[in-house]
Amino acid sequence: MSPTPAISCRDLAKRYDGLPALDGFDLTVERGAIVSLLGPSGCGKTTALRVIAGFEPADAGTVIVGDRIVFGDGVDVAADKRRVGMVFQDYALFPHMTVARNVAYGLDSRNPSGRVGDVLDLVGLSGVGERMPHELSGGEQQRVALARALAPEPEIVLLDEPFSNLDAPQRNRMRREVRRILTDAAATALFVTHDQEEALAIADTVAVMRDGAVVQGGTPSDVYSRPADPWIASFIGDSVFLEGTAGLGGTVTTSLGTLAVAADEPGPVRVMVRPEWIIPTPDLTGDSVVIDREYFGHDQMLLIERPDGSTVTCRVGPRPTLRTGDRVSLSIDEAVVYPGA
Amino acid sequence: MTSPVAPAPSAHRVEGLPSAAPGDASKRGPSRRAPWWLWVAAGLVLIPITLPIAALVVRVVGASEQALSILFDARTLELLVRSTLLTALVTAAAIVVGVGAAWITVRTDLAGRSVWAVLVALPLVIPSYVIALSFLSATGPRGLVARITGAELPVLDGLAGAWLALTLSTFPYVFLIVAAALRRIDPALEDAARGLGAPPFRVFRTVTLPQLRPAIGAGALLVALYTLSDFGAVSLMRFDTFTRVIYAQYAGRLDRTPAAVLSVALIVIALVIIWREERTRGSATYFSRRPNRTATPRHLGPLGRVSTTAALSFIVIAGLILPMAVLVSWVVEGSRLDAGVPVDWAAVGGSLLGSSLAAVAAMAAAIPVVVLTVRYRSRVSGWLERSVFVAFSLPHITVAIAVVFFSVRYLGPLYQSLTVLVVVYASVFLAQATGSAKASMLQVDPAVEEASRGLGRGLWRTLRSITIPLIRPGLLAGGALVFLTTMKELPATLLLRPTGFDTLAVDIWSAANELLYAQAASSALVLLAISAVPMYLLVLRQKAGSL
Numbered sequence: 001m002s003p004t005p006a007i008s009c010r011d012l013a014k015r016y017d018g019l020p021a022l023d024g025f026d027l028t029v030e031r032g033a034i035v036s037l038l039g040p041s042g043c044g045k046t047t048a049l050r051v052i053a054g055f056e057p058a059d060a061g062t063v064i065v066g067d068r069i070v071f072g073d074g075v076d077v078a079a080d081k082r083r084v085g086m087v088f089q090d091y092a093l094f095p096h097m098t099v100a101r102n103v104a105y106g107l108d109s110r111n112p113s114g115r116v117g118d119v120l121d122l123v124g125l126s127g128v129g130e131r132m133p134h135e136l137s138g139g140e141q142q143r144v145a146l147a148r149a150l151a152p153e154p155e156i157v158l159l160d161e162p163f164s165n166l167d168a169p170q171r172n173r174m175r176r177e178v179r180r181i182l183t184d185a186a187a188t189a190l191f192v193t194h195d196q197e198e199a200l201a202i203a204d205t206v207a208v209m210r211d212g213a214v215v216q217g218g219t220p221s222d223v224y225s226r227p228a229d230p231w232i233a234s235f236i237g238d239s240v241f242l243e244g245t246a247g248l249g250g251t252v253t254t255s256l257g258t259l260a261v262a263a264d265e266p267g268p269v270r271v272m273v274r275p276e277w278i279i280p281t282p283d284l285t286g287d288s289v290v291i292d293r294e295y296f297g298h299d300q301m302l303l304i305e306r307p308d309g310s311t312v313t314c315r316v317g318p319r320p321t322l323r324t325g326d327r328v329s330l331s332i333d334e335a336v337v338y339p340g341a
Numbered sequence: 342m343t344s345p346v347a348p349a350p351s352a353h354r355v356e357g358l359p360s361a362a363p364g365d366a367s368k369r370g371p372s373r374r375a376p377w378w379l380w381v382a383a384g385l386v387l388i389p390i391t392l393p394i395a396a397l398v399v400r401v402v403g404a405s406e407q408a409l410s411i412l413f414d415a416r417t418l419e420l421l422v423r424s425t426l427l428t429a430l431v432t433a434a435a436i437v438v439g440v441g442a443a444w445i446t447v448r449t450d451l452a453g454r455s456v457w458a459v460l461v462a463l464p465l466v467i468p469s470y471v472i473a474l475s476f477l478s479a480t481g482p483r484g485l486v487a488r489i490t491g492a493e494l495p496v497l498d499g500l501a502g503a504w505l506a507l508t509l510s511t512f513p514y515v516f517l518i519v520a521a522a523l524r525r526i527d528p529a530l531e532d533a534a535r536g537l538g539a540p541p542f543r544v545f546r547t548v549t550l551p552q553l554r555p556a557i558g559a560g561a562l563l564v565a566l567y568t569l570s571d572f573g574a575v576s577l578m579r580f581d582t583f584t585r586v587i588y589a590q591y592a593g594r595l596d597r598t599p600a601a602v603l604s605v606a607l608i609v610i611a612l613v614i615i616w617r618e619e620r621t622r623g624s625a626t627y628f629s630r631r632p633n634r635t636a637t638p639r640h641l642g643p644l645g646r647v648s649t650t651a652a653l654s655f656i657v658i659a660g661l662i663l664p665m666a667v668l669v670s671w672v673v674e675g676s677r678l679d680a681g682v683p684v685d686w687a688a689v690g691g692s693l694l695g696s697s698l699a700a701v702a703a704m705a706a707a708i709p710v711v712v713l714t715v716r717y718r719s720r721v722s723g724w725l726e727r728s729v730f731v732a733f734s735l736p737h738i739t740v741a742i743a744v745v746f747f748s749v750r751y752l753g754p755l756y757q758s759l760t761v762l763v764v765v766y767a768s769v770f771l772a773q774a775t776g777s778a779k780a781s782m783l784q785v786d787p788a789v790e791e792a793s794r795g796l797g798r799g800l801w802r803t804l805r806s807i808t809i810p811l812i813r814p815g816l817l818a819g820g821a822l823v824f825l826t827t828m829k830e831l832p833a834t835l836l837l838r839p840t841g842f843d844t845l846a847v848d849i850w851s852a853a854n855e856l857l858y859a860q861a862a863s864s865a866l867v868l869l870a871i872s873a874v875p876m877y878l879l880v881l882r883q884k885a886g887s888l
Contacts, residue, residue, distance in 0.1 A: 055791050057373060079794040080803075086795040092788035096810050105806075106796025145792075152797060 004067050006031045006156045006188040007052060007084075012061030014047055014212075021047040022058065023212035029156060029190055029205075034182055036191040038199035039209030040235065045192045048209070049158045052190070053086050054079035066155045085149030085157040089164060091141045093133035099144050100129035106152040119147040123181055139170050146181060156188040163198060175202050196236045200224060208232050225274070230338050233272045240278065240312050242271045244337070252337055255306060259335050268340030277333045278314035280304060280322060286329035290322050304328065375717040376800050382709035383725055389768045390732045390740060393747035394608070400746065401605045404598055411602045420603075424582040424610075427503055427575070428568045434508040435564045436557060439515025442656060445649045447523040450638040452646075457653050458520065464660035465513040466876060468829040470573025470850060471865045473506040475664035477577060478671060478858035485670055485858070503578040509660040510574070511567050515560035522556035523549075528636035541639075562618035569611060570736035572832040573846075577853050583607045584738045588832065591742060601746065604739040615734045619727075668862040675859025682863040688848040689867060695759070695834070695844060696827040699766035700774075700820040706767055707774035707819060708809065714775075715782045716790075726775070733772035738832040740769055745836055762837045766827045773826060774819030781815025782808075818882055821875040828872055845871075 005028045012025040021044040029035045039045045050056045052063055054070065054077060062072030065084060070077040085106075094102050103116045120126050123143040133141055142162065149157045162178065163171045179202050182189045193199050199206050200220040207217045208228075216228040227233035230241065244254035246263030253259075254271050256278070263269050280290070280302060291311070292303035299318055305311050312330070322328065401408050411417060445451060446458040464472070479485045481496030497505070526549065534544045572584040583603060591600040641649060675682040710729060713722040732740070744765055748756040755761050785808065793803040809816075831846045838847065845868040852861035 053791070053795055055373070055794070078799065079791065080797045080799050082795075083797075084795060086792065088788040088792060090786060090788060092786055092792040094789060094792070094807060105793065105798070148792070148796065 003031060005029060005064075006033070006066065007190070008062075008064045009048070009052065010062040010064075010072075012048070012051060012058045012063070014044075014051060014056070014058045020044075020212050022051065022061075025061065025209075025213050027190075027207055027214050027217075029188060031188055032186055033205055034179065034189045034191070034203050035205045035207060036193055036199040036203035037207050037209055037214075038193055038196060038236070041194050043209045044212040045194075045209050046160060047212075049086070049160055049190070049192050052156075053084050053158055054082045083152075083155045085152065085154035087142075087145045087149050087157060087159040087162055089161045091133075091145040091165075093141055093144055093148070095133055097133075098129060099125070099131050099133065099136070102133065102144060103129075103148045103151050105148065115151055119151045122150070122185060123147045124177070138166050139174055142166070142174060143177075143181075146178065150181075150185050150187060154187075156190060157182070159189060159191045161192055161194070163193075163195075171198075178202070200236070208236070210235075225334070226336060227272070230270060230272060233336065238275050238313065238315070240273050240275060240314075242273065242312075243340070244269050244271045246337065252335070254332075255308065255310070256312075256330050256332055259332055261335050261337050263337045264339065270338045270340055272336045272338065273332055273334070275301060275313045275315040277335065278312060279331050279333055280314055280316065280328040281331065282322060282326060283329040284327055286327040288328050288330055290324050290326045290328060293322075293324055304330065373717075375713055375722075378801075379709045379713055379717075382706075383713055386706040386710060386768065386771065387725070387728055387732075389744075389764045391728065393743035394735075394740070396747050396750075397601055397743040398605055401598075401601050404602075407598055408602045408605075411599050412606060417603070417606070420581065420583055420586055423500075423580070424569060427500065427507070427580065427582060428565050430500075430504050431507045431511060431568045432561050432565045434504065435512035435515050436561055438508065438512040438656060439560060440519050440553070440557060442512075442516050442653060443520040443523055445653060447520050448636060448639055449641050449645070449649060451641055451649050457657075460657045460661065461516055461653060462513045463657075464509050465517075466825075466872060467510060467661070467664060467869065468573060468831075468846070469507055469510040469571055470577055470831060470846075470853075471668075471868070472510050472660070472664050473502065473574040473577045474849060474853045474858070474861055474865060475667040476502055476506060477853065478862065479663075479667045483856055483858075485667055485674065488674065489670075498578045499580050503575050503580040505659075506574045506578065507568050507571060509656075511564040512656075512660075514563045514567070515557065518556045518560040518563075519553055522553055526552050526636070531636065559618065562614055566611065566614050566618065566734055569607070569614065570734075570738075572736075572738050573850060577850070583610075584736060584832065587738055587742065588835070591745075591836070597746070600742055604742045607736055608739050611735055611739075612731070615731055618734075619730075668866050671859045671862035672866060675863070682859045684867055685843070685845070685848050685860075685864055688843040688845045688864060689871075691838075691842050692828055692844040692846070692868070692871070695762060695766065695842075696824045698759075698763040699770065699827040700824040702763055702767035703771050703774040703823040704778075704816050704820040706771055707778045707816060708804075708812075710771070710775050711778045711782050711812070712804065712808065715779060716787065729772050729775055732768055733770065735769075736832075737769060737830065738836070740765065741833040741836040744833075757837065757839050759839055759842065762834070762839070762842075765833055765837060766830065767823070769830075769833065770823045770826050773822040774816065777819035777822060778812050778815040781812040785811045814882070818879060821879055825872055825875050825879075828868060 008028040010026055012022045013020070014022040025044070025048055027037070027048070037045045037048065047056065051058045051071070057076055058071060063070050065082055069075050070082050094105065097105070099120070100116050103119055107115055116129065117126070120129060123146055125140060125143050125147065128136065128140065133144065136144065146157070163174055166174055175198060191199070191202065200223070203220060205217060206220050206223045207214045208223060209215065210231065216223060216232055218226070223232070224237055227236060233239045242254045242256060244252045246252045246266050246269045248266055250260060250262040251258050252261055252263055252269055252271060259271070280288070287307045288304050290302050291305045294301040295318070297318060299315050301313050301315055302322060303311055303313055314330070316322070442461045446454045446461065451457070476497045477484070480494040481487065482493055484494060484496065487493045530552070531544050531548050534548045539547065570584065572588065575582045576585045576588065584607070587600050587603045587607065590603065591597060594600070672682050710725060714726045744761065748761055752761065789811070790803050790807055793807045794800075798806065829846055831850055834844055834847055835850070838844070845864045848864040849861045849868065852858070852864065
């Protein structure tokens with residue numbers, strides 16, 4: 001018997017003016033986990049956060065925080081009674097209060113000062129307690145928002161696109177920093193983001209959302225290397241699709257050769273490969289030609305033309321062993337098979 | 342100093358447009374219901390006005406036979422003609438003066454344009470009855486001119502006097518709205534017309550003017566509403582319009598049904614104008630996108646320079662300098678010839694007390710209204726905001742008549758008490774407090790309130806510790822406006838004040854009626870001096886806000 005999850009949502013539904021924002025939304029977040037909720041804009045992920053936090057009621061479904069039903073079965077616990085912390089996209093710091101008063105706001109007024117200092121230490125902001133929010137940089141405001149949410153020790157902290165207001169170098173630093181803080185605090189966190197790189201980098205578990213429902217959940221590497229359907233494959237990372245035919249005995253034949261991967265049943269299939277799963281080998285008699293090259297520093301993408309005129313992209317290391325015009329032969333390392341169209 | 346600072350209930354309608362994708366709820370207000378106690382509070386705010394007016398209408402309908410005979414009396418029809426005539430004349434003159442002054446100060450290279458723009462708008466702070474007082478007391482056999490020079494000017498009263506006084510005190514509405522609209526017009530359109538070969542006047546007539554039409558319409562309706570509601574100027578000028586006759590009927594007759602019937606008739610006319618105004622206001626905001634650049638000011642030749650300066654000088658002299666000079670001369674003249682002009686301290690105290698209480702009450706009442714209209718947008722909260730605005734726009738004398746009838750019949754001991762007077766002030770001027778508090782509230786990110794909820798504070802504590810502190814500047818500015826407007830209020834004060842309670846406005850009015858011009862002038866100067874303080878604070882705040 002596993003311990004009670006921090007939150008669990010079952011079959012949540014919510015419509016705005018007739019348009020579904022949540023539709024059969026199921027999600028469980030285990031205690032101590034850092035989960036990112038990843039989806040394109042408009043898929044309902046912010047609505048999901050707001051429903052969990054209690055800022056909006058769902059039309060149907062259940063939300064359980066800890067061992068308590070906070071929504072569903074005629075129950076609708078007010079936002080202030082849910083023990084759910086929230087870090088808002090624009091931080092939503094109280095502009096008329098000092099940093100310390102912001103952090104102390106959610107604490108019992110009895111003796112907050114010790115806790116405020118502890119939490120500010122945790123986020124690396126000791127000594128700014130008497131400053132006003134507008135005197136801080138964006139990254140510091142973010143830390144204050146996180147400290148304020150963590151201070152009352154909520155069951156879970158919800159973060160709504162927490163890095164979208166930071167510039168790129170700050171964002172990478174804060175991403176690592178936030179992960180460190182959450183881990184140190186042994187907090188449970190649920191992030192919303194539309195940035196797949198961010199989602200994969202920060203979370204223990206990624207929940208991919210589409211049209212108001214979670215369509216796949218798993219570790220970042222699961223979601224990347226075993227996307228549940230072609231849509232998820234194209235949404236997360238780069239992908240190359242090939243037509244193929246599944247034979248008996250766990251093989252699929254494609255224009256790039258026969259692969260040892262199992263399909264559900266024989267017949268036409270779609271094969272998805274990541275560009276780095278395609279390995280080009282220099283081969284003077286090879287049937288494919290490098291026709292273009294994009295160099296990124298840490299790696300490079302090659303555009304390769306096949307004898308039938310089609311092209312594939314593959315990602316290789318940064319060394320310039322292959323140049324435009326070189327002949328190559330291709331092999332495939334790994335592949336995911338979907339039923340054919 | 343009334344409506345331009347009032348809220349535009351429909352001006353924020355754009356927010357209702359579907360903009361965000363259905364799942365992106367971050368910019369949408371919470372779809373939860375407002376707590377019941379907010380609705381109760383907001384309901385209480387509306388009752389002091391709606392209930393008496395409803396009772397007044399019931400009373401008039403109940404006496405329908407007598408009501409009909411009063412309504413279709415020849416004198417009533419004559420009143421209608423006079424009120425309409427005055428309103429039309431004032432509105433037309435205010436449009437000409439307001440649009441002209443706006444064009445000169447916004448679109449030409451006249452030296453000192455920004456100073457002129459302030460000077461031209463200043464008559465707005467002088468109550469219409471003070472301008473009327475200055476004209477009356479300067480002309481005629483007992484006027485200042487006759488007293489000093491011996492040469493008697495024909496007395497400036499009746500239709501001509503009311504027309505002039507009301508035009509001078511209302512044209513700034515048109516001026517301010519049209520000047521703002523002129524700044525927003527994209528000059529590229531005018532350039533395009535010029536490029537197609539249209540001479541300047543044709544460009545103005547065919548391109549500029551049509552774009553200004555919503556702004557002119559909005560300004561004109563404000564002027565019309567103000568003129569129709571005005572009591573002080575027409576009553577001093579002895580020009581019988583609805584408001585003056587309603588007061589005479591109320592004060593001079595045992596049977597008060599005629600006053601009630603005429604009040605209901607005036608309310609209906611005012612409602613038509615308010616309804617029109619609300620509709621125009623919506624379309625006036627249609628032009629509110631910001632152009633990329635401002636228009637190149639039109640270069641004035643020597644002739645243009647002289648004529649525009651002369652026109653603006655005339656407006657400022659007639660609307661500001663002359664009235665002030667007359668008031669000051671009366672005080673000087675009075676203290677020279679008579680035993681001096683004492684300041685009526687009782688009236689000063691009454692004005693300060695009434696206005697302060699009204700400001701505090703209006704600020705408190707504004708909070709539930711603003712929270713409901715901004716955070717819980719719905720059809721009902723839209724109606725709430727609209728009723729606050731209608732209460733503000735109705736002629737005060739009709740509201741006062743309704744409250745008098747209601748309190749005589751149902752409130753017994755509260756009749757003619759300070760409580761009733763302050764409650765009426767606060768509900769009539771509530772729109773000024775909500776308008777400015779709403780502007781502050783719209784700047785408060787709802788996420789800040791949600792953050793407080795998420796940290797375990799309930800709605801009430803969030804309101805107290807987050808929302809109210811954040812909208813305090815707007816609330817205080819609204820309170821200052823209510824204070825200013827209450828200081829100048831005349832008809833409701835006349836009808837509802839407790840016995841022995843005096844204000845500067847009442848003092849000015851009764852002294853002027855008794856031709857005690859020196860006394861009236863002294864009270865008027867004190868009134869303007871006291872008004873200058875909150876006025877100055879409001880201007881300071883606006884400057885700080887625009888930085």
